[in-house]
Amino acid sequence: MKLNKTFLAVAAALPLFSFAANANTVTAADLKERVFGSLFGEYYMPDTKKTESPDWNYMEKDWGYGVELGYYLTEQWAIRAEYARMEMQSKLDGSDVNGNRYGLDVMYHLPQLSSVYLVGGLKRFDAAQNTTAFNVGLGYKHFFNQNFALYAEANRYQGIDESYGDAGIKLGMTYAFGSPAAKAAPTPAPAPAAPVQAAVVDSDGDGVPDSADKCANTPANHKVDATGCSIFEEKMAAVGDVDIEVRFAFDSAAIPANKISDVEGLGAFMQRFPESTVVIEGHASNIGNPTYNMRLSERRANSVADILKNKFNIAPSRIKSVGYGVTRPRVEGNTSAAHAANQRIEAKVTATIKEPVLR
Structure with missing residues (x-):
C-alpha cells in the first residue's frame, strides 16, 4: 500500500x-x-x-x-x-x-x-x-x-x-486556557562577610596550623602531610631466615608431629602480617639417585606450603616452594649426622614495613 x-x-x-x-x-x-x-x-x-x-x-x-x-x-x-x-x-x-x-x-x-x-x-x-x-x-x-x-x-x-x-x-x-505559572525571582546572594584574620597556632611546630592538624605532637624530624600526620613509605624487608628445623625421616616428606608447631608459628606470623611472603626451600641428603632426591625435596617443601594454605588460608600467591635436592647441603660429608642435618626445610620470609620519611 x-x-x-x-x-x-x-x-x-x-x-x-x-x-x-x-x-x-x-x-x-x-x-x-x-x-x-x-x-x-x-x-x-x-x-x-x-x-x-x-x-x-x-x-x-x-x-x-x-x-x-x-x-x-x-x-x-x-x-x-x-x-x-x-x-x-x-x-x-x-x-x-x-x-x-x-x-x-x-x-x-x-x-x-x-x-x-x-x-x-x-x-x-x-x-x-x-x-x-x-x-x-x-x-x-x-x-x-x-x-x-x-x-x-x-x-x-x-x-x-x-x-x-x-x-x-x-x-x-x-x-x-489559563496562563503560565509565575516564575519566582531568584533570591539575591547575601553580601560576603568581611574576612576575620585569626592568629595562626601551630603547637607542635610541624608547619600545619592546629585548625588543620589531625596528628598532634608529631616528631620534629618527621615530614608531615597537609593534615599534619607523619608521612610513611613502605619498604620490603627480609625478616630473616626462619629455620623451621624440620628433620624428615629417610625418604619421607611427612612433617613429624613434634615439628608441626614450628610450621604453625610461621602460618600465624603470615596471618598477622598479610603483606609478608615466604620462600620454602626443601633439601635432601646425598643418598641415592639425585633426580629422585630433587623430587623428594620438592615434596618436603610442598608439605609445608600445604599447611600454610589449607590451615591458615595463606594465599598461594604469597607462597613459593622450591626443591634443591642435594645441591645445597647444610653439612658436607657422608655421615649419618650430615644426612640428618640436610633432610630439612628452610623458610625465607619477607614483609612490608613502614618507615617515617625524615626531614
Whole structure:
C-alpha cells in the first residue's frame, strides 16, 4: 500500500514552515499543565481502495471539520481527544458518504523545536463502514500570545480491522486556557562577610596550623602531610631466615608431629602480617639417585606450603616452594649426622614495613 503523495509533501513541508514563521512568544514551560481546545478544518484523502470500491461507495477526497480538547502533561508530552465530521461524497454519483471520526492522541513536542510535534493515536470511523485505525503524524503550532495559536498537521490513518491507508491535513486554531505559572525571582546572594584574620597556632611546630592538624605532637624530624600526620613509605624487608628445623625421616616428606608447631608459628606470623611472603626451600641428603632426591625435596617443601594454605588460608600467591635436592647441603660429608642435618626445610620470609620519611 503506497502512502498518499499529498500527505508526504505536506509532512515534509511542515518543518520548513516552522522555520519560516516568526519565533513563538510562548515556551514549552509556559504550556505545562494547561488545558487547550482547538477548532480545525481538514482536507481528507481516502485510500484508492476506498475511491474505487463500491463497499466504500467510491468515497472521494473532500473537506471536514472538527474539535479537540487536550492537556499539556509536561513540557514535551500532551494528550488530546478529537472529534471530526467528515463531509464526504461519492465519486460515482455525488451522494453523501458522511461520517464521524473520534479518538485519542498522544503528542510529543521536540525538545529543541517545541513548535514541532509528533502525534499518534487511535481513531474510530463510521463513514460508509465502521472501522478502527491508528494514526501517526507531524504538526507545527505557532503561538501569537500566551493563549492563541494557529497550527497545521498531517496524519496517516492506517486501518486495523480493514486494510487501508488514508491521509488528512488539518489547519486550525488552538486556545490554551489559563496562563503560565509565575516564575519566582531568584533570591539575591547575601553580601560576603568581611574576612576575620585569626592568629595562626601551630603547637607542635610541624608547619600545619592546629585548625588543620589531625596528628598532634608529631616528631620534629618527621615530614608531615597537609593534615599534619607523619608521612610513611613502605619498604620490603627480609625478616630473616626462619629455620623451621624440620628433620624428615629417610625418604619421607611427612612433617613429624613434634615439628608441626614450628610450621604453625610461621602460618600465624603470615596471618598477622598479610603483606609478608615466604620462600620454602626443601633439601635432601646425598643418598641415592639425585633426580629422585630433587623430587623428594620438592615434596618436603610442598608439605609445608600445604599447611600454610589449607590451615591458615595463606594465599598461594604469597607462597613459593622450591626443591634443591642435594645441591645445597647444610653439612658436607657422608655421615649419618650430615644426612640428618640436610633432610630439612628452610623458610625465607619477607614483609612490608613502614618507615617515617625524615626531614
